[in-house]
Amino acid sequence: MTHGIDTLQVHAGARPDPATGARQVPIYQTTAYVFRDADHAAALFNLQEVGYIYSRLTNPTVSALQERVATLEGGAGAVCCSSGHAAQIMALFPLMGPGLNIVASTRAYGGTITQFSQTIKRFGWSCTFVDFDDLAAVEAAIDDNTRAVFCETIANPGGYVTDLDAIAAISDRAGIPLIVDNTAATPYLCRPIDHGATLVVHSMTKYLTGNGTVTGGCVVDSGKFDWSASDKFPSLSAPEPAYHGLKFHETFGNLAFTFHSIAIGLRDLGMTLNPQAAHYTLMGIETLSLRMQKHVENAGRIAAWLENHPAVEQVTYPGLPSSPYNDRVSRICPNGAGGLFTVTLKSGYEGCMKFVDSLEIFSHVANLGDTRSLVIHSASTTHRQLSKEQQVAAGAAPNVVRISIGIEDPEDLIADLDQALTASM
Known part of the structure; x- marks a missing residue:
């Protein structure tokens, strides 16, 4: 059955x-x-x-x-x-083995980028990072020593949705x-x-x-x-x-x-x-579906509100019609676009610092996916070890804040975000 x-x-x-x-x-x-x-x-x-x-x-x-x-x-x-x-x-x-490599997406968690670009070198392994929207570049990056292709379904921190079917086809042709x-x-x-x-x-x-x-x-x-x-x-x-x-x-x-x-x-x-x-x-896991439904419902509502806030330059939530990856959601993530996205603030790096420090319900932590709503400034924390170029490629530029929407009352979360954004302007 x-x-x-x-x-x-x-x-x-x-x-x-x-x-x-x-x-x-x-x-x-x-x-x-x-x-x-x-x-x-x-x-x-x-x-x-x-x-x-x-x-x-x-x-x-x-x-x-x-x-x-x-x-x-x-x-x-x-x-x-x-x-x-x-x-x-x-x-x-x-x-893997000494002299072998992997091909990975540039849109990945900062710790993953550090692990793949630095730490695995100690094993004699290496990694080539590629923009996975450029399918020709992904295919070209694979050579005789490539043993795996790596990506995230919904990339942390920006909520980018990977076209898994297209990437899988490339991996299949390469036999990896x-x-x-x-x-x-x-x-x-x-x-x-x-x-x-x-x-x-x-x-x-x-x-x-x-x-x-x-x-x-x-x-x-x-x-x-x-x-x-x-x-x-x-x-x-x-x-x-x-x-x-x-x-x-x-x-x-x-x-x-x-x-x-x-x-x-x-x-x-x-x-x-x-x-x-x-x-x-x-x-x-017993409550996974219940929680994810609430994460998705809250995230969609809050992202749409943030997109119209005067302090906000951009919201990357793939569930928004304005997202370039919105068309992938129904095909790759049919139950919703998740609860993770980033917000670009017009007030820049300093504004991000004030925003994070002004939040009250949101917890400022190096984690995501909690029942609680969480926030972090990736460029100064989780992606701090990366170069400016790597930060931008990963969706963690200095004027960007990562938000993980929890399962609280959405009106309470919006009120908290509103007062913190006002303080950041």
Whole structure:
């Protein structure tokens, strides 16, 4: 039977606890698990049997969350980890090697741009950033050493909507996976796998958890990529020395990436999600559709009001008819354009500072996707490490403020924005 998202967000991955009958997924706060006998232990360590060994690798609470997110995204499997940044490294780890590169969108979270332009160099990897509206440039940037294409469904901070179908077609022709960060959209607004994505990553810290309590990341595997079609992905197609020559794709089929990420990625990188964090996220996902509907409703109303304010030069919300990406919303995000956008103030950098400091209901924090409305000046914080050119390309120029609309009363939010904008002029 096929179930809708409102049912799946509550039930997927969650079954009554066999020991106690507990209906909510228990927090399995344990480090290790007792083996039935010596043969059972050996089979688990040799990947001949699926089960629990050690909570750096697998944990029943985390497993329930992995199943839920994979189900919502329409994937074959998923692996959860300690943060969204960890998820990005986990997604790349089986694909990359020294001298190899990825092609990524210029419209991305500032921390992602720093991670891809600076940190991954320490692994011998590199990244070419391209304007993903220029499809010819994306295709031209891919070379024989490219192993992935990376973008965000709804880009942070500007609310830019990526044409996933067009980018997926380019990735397919090149025979490389498309990795899509679906944090700002969530599977309620968009399922990137339906548009051709190979892997989907999330900062579960944001909308999936929704309450600003924990950090977490997830990588969802579509199960649709043929890792053995070429010799580009030996970690998945060639014999693995650590498991006596086992070939992950040959052995695990459409779950090859997921098993590799647990058996090698979590084993050696150790980016483990703790069970308490998994529990908070499971509870958050139960109300995902309800929250996202309210985020979208509030954001549309407030963005339209902001667009007509005398202190505002531009609003980037893709749900507005004035947005150049408005036509993509119905195709890529049919349930709405999300709750994230930026506002350009006529009063410039100093005006942005006054605006942020004058808000009362909005919280000035380095986060998004909370039930609370949030604000930050990206150029001086999340995108501070970038050059002026990179800031502008990412939609985080010095005269721009990022706004994450929560689920409060929209009239209260408008009143707060109005008094802060007046103070900024």
